[in-house]
Each structure stands twice: as structure tokens, then as C-alpha cells.
Amino acid sequence: MTATVKLPPYATIRRDEDTVVILDQRELPFAVRFLTLRTLEDTADAIRTMAVRGAPLIGVTAAFGVALALQRDARDAALDDAITTLATTRPTAVNLHWALARMRQVLAPLVPAERAQAAWETAERLRNEDAALCHAIGETGLPWLQAAEKKRAGEPVRVLTHCNAGWVATCGIGTALAPVYLAHQAGIAVEVLASETRPRNQGLLTAWELSVAGIPAQVVTDNAAAWLLANGVVDLVIVGADRIAANGDVANKVGTALKAFAAHTYGIPFLVAAPTSTFDPDCPHGGAIPIEDRGSDELTHAVVRTANGVTRLPALPDGIGTGPNPAFDVTPARFVTAILTERGAIAPPLAGPWCRSH
Numbered sequence: 001m002t003a004t005v006k007l008p009p010y011a012t013i014r015r016d017e018d019t020v021v022i023l024d025q026r027e028l029p030f031a032v033r034f035l036t037l038r039t040l041e042d043t044a045d046a047i048r049t050m051a052v053r054g055a056p057l058i059g060v061t062a063a064f065g066v067a068l069a070l071q072r073d074a075r076d077a078a079l080d081d082a083i084t085t086l087a088t089t090r091p092t093a094v095n096l097h098w099a100l101a102r103m104r105q106v107l108a109p110l111v112p113a114e115r116a117q118a119a120w121e122t123a124e125r126l127r128n129e130d131a132a133l134c135h136a137i138g139e140t141g142l143p144w145l146q147a148a149e150k151k152r153a154g155e156p157v158r159v160l161t162h163c164n165a166g167w168v169a170t171c172g173i174g175t176a177l178a179p180v181y182l183a184h185q186a187g188i189a190v191e192v193l194a195s196e197t198r199p200r201n202q203g204l205l206t207a208w209e210l211s212v213a214g215i216p217a218q219v220v221t222d223n224a225a226a227w228l229l230a231n232g233v234v235d236l237v238i239v240g241a242d243r244i245a246a247n248g249d250v251a252n253k254v255g256t257a258l259k260a261f262a263a264h265t266y267g268i269p270f271l272v273a274a275p276t277s278t279f280d281p282d283c284p285h286g287g288a289i290p291i292e293d294r295g296s297d298e299l300t301h302a303v304v305r306t307a308n309g310v311t312r313l314p315a316l317p318d319g320i321g322t323g324p325n326p327a328f329d330v331t332p333a334r335f336v337t338a339i340l341t342e343r344g345a346i347a348p349p350l351a352g353p354w355c356r357s358h
């Protein structure tokens with residue numbers, strides 16, 4: 001058993017008396033700022049505007065949002081309203097619904113006077129559980145890096161990832177980056193290529209958090225993946241997930257599927273790292289996963305993060321129209337080499353009943 005990694009350097013979410021403090025991801029990696037959430041509305045807004053993001057973390061944040069709501073009003077109608085408000089903030093990541101279902105299961109049977117304290121305790125439990133799940137996912141993925149190290153014979157293992165599925169997106173050491181952190185801790189030389197992840201540039205968060213941990217990381221353009229995979233630059237692709245359908249189709253940040261297709265073409269393992277709370281047993285296949293469209297604003301304007309703050313600059317001249325802006329895409333199960341979970345690795349396509357037991 002590998003020793004626990006001393007990460008994350010900042011708590012992504014924590015309770016502070018009757019408020020919740022989150023790491024504000026909108027200004028990362030240029031500024032480390034924290035945002036205090038006092039109400040249900042603050043929490044819903046933080047998720048919607050992506051001050052907080054990443055499937056496991058938005059689930060835990062929503063749980064804390066229920067606690068914030070119930071400390072003001074814990075009657076049945078308030079509980080229903082809190083859960084409905086939070087459930088409609090972002091549609092794709094199923095962890096949000098999973099966490100809200102856990103909250104309802106615990107809180108609905110209680111009398112209102114008991115609910116606020118139970119909500120705080122349950123949200124804390126989900127947060128701690130997430131940290132443990134991340135570590136277990138890392139343990140599941142570590143053998144892939146050990147095998148790649150042998151093949152590399154002295155050269156660093158190269159991992160390509162997309163979006164940010166590290167500690168910034170969770171309450172622990174991340175999902176896709178958890179095996180990387182454990183490999184680094186085990187003395188394996190590992191380097192990460194972080195694809196930019198337009199239009200919101202979550203790849204910068206990945207490169208930043210890895211460099212904070214002393215792991216070499218370089219940003220590459222999203223469109224470089226096929227060339228990098230074709231030319232032996234990458235040993236493994238590891239990404240996170242927002243929802244995994246019962247047949248093993250995977251929804252993750254838009255651009256993920258293209259990497260999977262290229263990895264399949266060039267014979268590079270394509271690994272998806274996610275806790276089992278990311279499986280949606282009620283969703284038969286990827287076509288049934290609701291895909292969030294974040295509107296035209298992210299295309300008409302570039303959000304530029306600088307040392308002086310966040311600036312919105314026009315990116316298109318007037319008169320040029322925009323198309324859809326899906327925030328996620330679906331990788332068909334046949335392109336996924338393995339799904340790394342806290343319970344071990346699973347090779348898709350999944351037998352439906354496997355994830356029906358959760």
C-alpha cells in the first residue's frame with residue numbers, strides 16, 4: 001500500500017462556521033482566491049459560473065449548499081427547493097445528482113429541527129469519502145504507470161490528459177491525476193501533457209497543480225493530440241469523467257472523444273478515471289446523457305486570465321455567428337481501454353448489471 005500523498009495544498013472546499021469556503025477556480029492559475037458561500041443561491045451561482053467545477057467537487061459543493069439552505073429553513077418545502085435549485089445548475093455531471101440523492105435519503109426522514117446539523121455532517125462525510133475515493137483510484141491506476149515505466153527504460157513516462165481532473169476538481173488528489181501523483185511519489189519519473197481545453201482552458205489548472213507538486217507538466221494545444229499519439233510521444237492517455245452510462249460510454253469535457261479515437265488508432269491505452277458515483281445505471285448509453293451547452297458567450301469572447309485579473313475580450317467580429325458550444329462529448333465504450341475506479345479497473349463495454357448494484 002502506497003503512503004498517502006501530501007496533497008492538496010489548498011482545501012477546495014471547507015466549512016467555516018455557518019459558511020462554506022471554496023477555492024475560486026475562475027482566477028486560477030494566476031491568483032489563488034477563496035470565495036465564501038453563505039446561502040443556497042451563492043452555492044448555485046458558484047456551480048453555474050464555474051467558480052467551482054469538476055464532477056466530484058460540484059457534488060460535494062451541492063451537498064454543502066443543502067446545509068446552507070437548511071440552516072435558514074429546514075422544512076420539507078425548503079429541502080425540496082434546495083435540491084431542485086442545485087440539481088438544475090449543471091446538467092451533465094451525475095455526481096451532482098448522486099450527492100443530492102444522498103442528502104435527501106439522510107435528511108427527508110428527519111424532523112426539521114434535526115436536519116441542519118445532519119446536513120452539515122453528511123456534507124463533511126461526502127467530502128472525506130471523496131478524498132478516500134481519489135486515493136483508491138490512484139492505487140488502481142498506478143500499475144499502468146509502472147508498466148509504462150518498464151517500457152520507457154529510463155525515460156520519463158508521458159501521460160496526456162484533457163481538462164482538469166486533479167485535486168482542483170475534487171476533495172482529494174483527483175481522479176485522472178491520482179495515479180500520476182502516486183507514481184511520482186513512488187519514484188517513477190512522469191511527465192504530463194495537459195491539453196489546453198478550449199474554451200475555458202482547464203488545462204492550465206492541470207499544468208499548474210502538477211507544477212505545484214513538482215511534477216513536470218507542459219501545456220499542448222487540443223488539436224496536437226493525434227500527432228503526439230501517432231509519434232510515440234505519449235505512453236498513456238488518462239482523463240476523468242462526468243457521467244458513465246450503463247454500457248460504459250463516457251461523457252467528459254468536450255474534446256475527450258477525439259483523443260480516444262486517436263489513441264485507439266495508434267494503439268495507446270485510453271484510461272478513464274472516476275469514482276463509481278460517476279456511473280449512471282439509469283442511463284443506458286451515451287446518447288441519453290444530457291450534454292450541457294454553455295451558450296455563445298464563450299465563443300464570442302475570450303476570457304483571458306492574467307496576473308492582473310480576469311478580462312473578457314471580444315474574440316469574434318460583429319456579424320460572425322456561433323454554433324453550438326457543447327461543454328462535454330461522449331466517448332463510445334469501445335474506445336475506452338479501462339475505467340479506473342476505487343473498486344479496481346473495469347474493461348468496457350460494461351455488463352449493465354455491474355453498475356446497477358450501486
Ligand code: MRU
Pocket residue numbers: 053054055056093162163164165166169170174175176202239240241242252253327
Ligand atoms: O466543465 P468542467 O470543468 O466542470 O468539466 C470537468 C471535466 O470534464 C472533468 O474531466 C470531470 O469532471 C472529472 S473531474 C475529476
